[in-house]
Amino acid sequence: MPKNTSTISRRSFLRGAAIVGAGALAAAPAVSRAGGQSESGEELATLLDLSKCIGCGACVMACREANAERYPEPTKPFPEMFPARVKAEDWSDKRGVDDRLTPYNWLFVDHITVNHGGEEHEIHMPRRCMHCTNPPCANLCPWGAAAKQDNGAVTIAPDICLGGSKCKDVCPWDIPQRQTGVGLYLDLLPRFAGNGVMYKCDRCQPRMAEGKLPACIEACPMDVQEIGPRSEIIAKAEALVRETGGYIYGIEENGGTNTVYVSPVPFEALEAARDKGKDAKGHGKGSQAQQQNQAGRPHLQPVGSPFENENMFAAAVFTAPLAGLAAGALKLFRKARANHEEES
């Protein structure tokens, strides 16, 4: 696979800037008061130090409280959909579910018991949208309903989304969750196109616009999370890893994200334990049961950059018209010269 040079150069630049500027930046307030933008105009990222998380779930409660008024209120009965294979997705009667992602639960805590270095660790991992730096959900959304904001948060506009679930299909972690019976599709061709609205963490955009911190960050008694300019967050994560001998997830995944986890246990071990844990709970074996059981619970596998092909083809897309123009002009020039020679 060809390497994506621009990402690499940006990343190494960030890394360099992070190392040089770590000290100086630490003094600056992480988030400015206006619009949740970093003072430098850089995207904001969050750092989650998993060694601090006690799995109390205060963050989940805070998220639900802060965002309750943005939860979907579907109209029932749902319009019948065509063809019949298109199923409604209804979470409105299961609003209490808080151990997975749903349209009514944008954050959950994955509890993982894992053996590492001869010791048993109890790791609690708050999971929600990673806020990718080049998000496939937004890049591939056919309506522009999913979008990356200037502050680095990835959002889905509930009044534009048609609920086709493409964002979920292209998200490596299946983050966005659908609720049928709400949104624009009801006003268009509810039987034939669309199926509701997709919901996920938007890093508390309404709160951040008021200059407040995201609810989950503010509510955490252990200060597990912090938010700041991406370069600063990466520097902090790397310093934490050096200090504690921990492991990082999120800086490189999916071409880079604005959510960086630091864990005392390697993420491969967490992923393996997470998988086994689900199986051992007696939810049944077999890939379908397993998949069903993992739904709404993002994995921890390595994720490569999704747009390497496109980034390579983009260069061809930009040079092609010029090449065509040049070829056409050359042809005209040759014809003119031939005419001229004929005349003389």
Add this chain to the structure above:
Amino acid sequence: MRMRTLLFILLMAAMAVSGFGQMPIFKRYYVADLPGMAWTADYYFTHAMHYVGAAILLALLGYAAARLAPVAGRITLSGWLRIVLWATIVATGLLRVLKNLPDMHLGPELTLVVDITHLGAVMALGMTALAVRLVGKSAYVKISRET
């Protein structure tokens, strides 16, 4: 039919399928269930395919633009209409490709306008092309006696 025309029609078909494939419709409407058509529901594949097709199409359009420039004075009304639509499709398409580069960022509002305009111009061009063909006025340039 000339080979050139056939290839162009195939290219346009590929662009239409990969473009409309950006909407979640081929799976819903069983197209992806037809043997050999599963790729129509693979968003990453159709997306890359749209890029490759776009590069070929843009080279052809660049060539056509250079050839049309000297006879600009003789371009027909329906020719101009289609040229404006082509230009809109190209401009919005290039903006979308630009936006998808890792270090690029267009605001969400602009992205929405770009997306809808791209789709709208494609539909308008398709309908215009069909209409001019039906009424037999598909020539871009008025035929003059000298040529």
